[in-house]
Amino acid sequence: MTGNTAAGAAISFEGVGKAFAGPGGTRVHALEDVTLAVEPGAICGIIGRSGAGKSTLLRMVNGLERPTSGTVTVAGRDVGRAGGAGLRTIRRGVGMIFQHFNLLSSRTVAGNIALPLEIAGTPAPDIRARVADLIARVGLDGLAGRYPAELSGGQKQRVGIARALATQPRVLLSDEATSALDPETTQTVLRLLADINRDLGLTVLLITHEMAVVRDIASHMAVIEGGRIVESGPTYDIFARPTHPTTRSFLGGVTGLTLPGFIAGRMEEARPDGPSDEVIRVTFAGTHATDPMLSKLATELGIASNILAGAIEEVGPHPFGNLLISVDAQRGAEARAYLERHGLLTKVLGYVR
Numbered sequence: 001m002t003g004n005t006a007a008g009a010a011i012s013f014e015g016v017g018k019a020f021a022g023p024g025g026t027r028v029h030a031l032e033d034v035t036l037a038v039e040p041g042a043i044c045g046i047i048g049r050s051g052a053g054k055s056t057l058l059r060m061v062n063g064l065e066r067p068t069s070g071t072v073t074v075a076g077r078d079v080g081r082a083g084g085a086g087l088r089t090i091r092r093g094v095g096m097i098f099q100h101f102n103l104l105s106s107r108t109v110a111g112n113i114a115l116p117l118e119i120a121g122t123p124a125p126d127i128r129a130r131v132a133d134l135i136a137r138v139g140l141d142g143l144a145g146r147y148p149a150e151l152s153g154g155q156k157q158r159v160g161i162a163r164a165l166a167t168q169p170r171v172l173l174s175d176e177a178t179s180a181l182d183p184e185t186t187q188t189v190l191r192l193l194a195d196i197n198r199d200l201g202l203t204v205l206l207i208t209h210e211m212a213v214v215r216d217i218a219s220h221m222a223v224i225e226g227g228r229i230v231e232s233g234p235t236y237d238i239f240a241r242p243t244h245p246t247t248r249s250f251l252g253g254v255t256g257l258t259l260p261g262f263i264a265g266r267m268e269e270a271r272p273d274g275p276s277d278e279v280i281r282v283t284f285a286g287t288h289a290t291d292p293m294l295s296k297l298a299t300e301l302g303i304a305s306n307i308l309a310g311a312i313e314e315v316g317p318h319p320f321g322n323l324l325i326s327v328d329a330q331r332g333a334e335a336r337a338y339l340e341r342h343g344l345l346t347k348v349l350g351y352v353r
Ligand SMILES: Nc1ncnc2c1ncn2[C@@H]1O[C@H](COP(=O)(O)OP(=O)(O)OP(=O)(O)O)[C@@H](O)[C@H]1O
Pocket: 020, 021, 022, 028, 029, 030, 048, 049, 050, 051, 052, 053, 054, 055, 056, 057, 209
């Protein structure tokens, strides 16, 4: 997904910058030198904190914002320089869903879904057939005549998704689409997006501040901070080997990376003189996630380990685990070498006396 190779990409950002006029004649640099290529059929999650530049990035894909430098292309078409009919063509190929759904309260479910087709001048009989298909596709059978006020949040988002799909776009943009939903409804909406991605081959670009959303649905991800992409690549690789501190702090919320307070408060960076325990993060990737490596460490090397925190979960279709363990610091190097030899990743986090 990442890098400079934009050829063949569904969406590509090349050296993109965006500056807004700030207070008192200042300039706010919302994006700086963003380069990212999203391959056709990928689900790419952009994660970042409030104000990092996520919305600005997303809005460039359908031309709601134009870059002040660099180039944004969708299926090879330059969005920033398109105007009039060219921009309308690009926009027809890019659907968008929103955190607060943005439905028209005066229109029924069917009426909301029909709107983009009416605007595109689609004949009425075709609209009726297409709307019926879309209602079935998103699981809203029987609700065509309801008004938004009569729907749950999850149902409203399904209407939003159906409306976004009405003009058969090749790209779907999702602006915090599950942020207003409860966890269970979030899961059903994410599953629907994953099904649509798979069945229709749509490319999905989603922005979120929740790593769990990225973990559950995104094949690729990018972390944005202060308007710059600080890390990007396949989601699984980044979960296994996060390099940037911001990525690590986002990961702390969804993996077993957070040390319990009673250990965290006593950790020292350097190994102290005298007896101590080494605290190690062990990342289990792929099939190793289910291997009983710690018991092998005990039986084959006689090294006992304490499990301090951990979780095994799924990132996309792959099992993935993070364990925080402690071992006698004198045997730490030996334990890490053994685990690494067996395909696990290790990192010393510190020492506890
Ligand atoms: N139209 C605008 N005029 C001036 N500044 C803007 C404008 N739009 C965004 N910004 C600024 O650009 C920066 C990035 O904003 P953006 O909305 O893209 O961030 P975000 O990551 O989407 O944040 P959030 O999660 O809070 O929506 C912020 O400093 C914001 O104040």
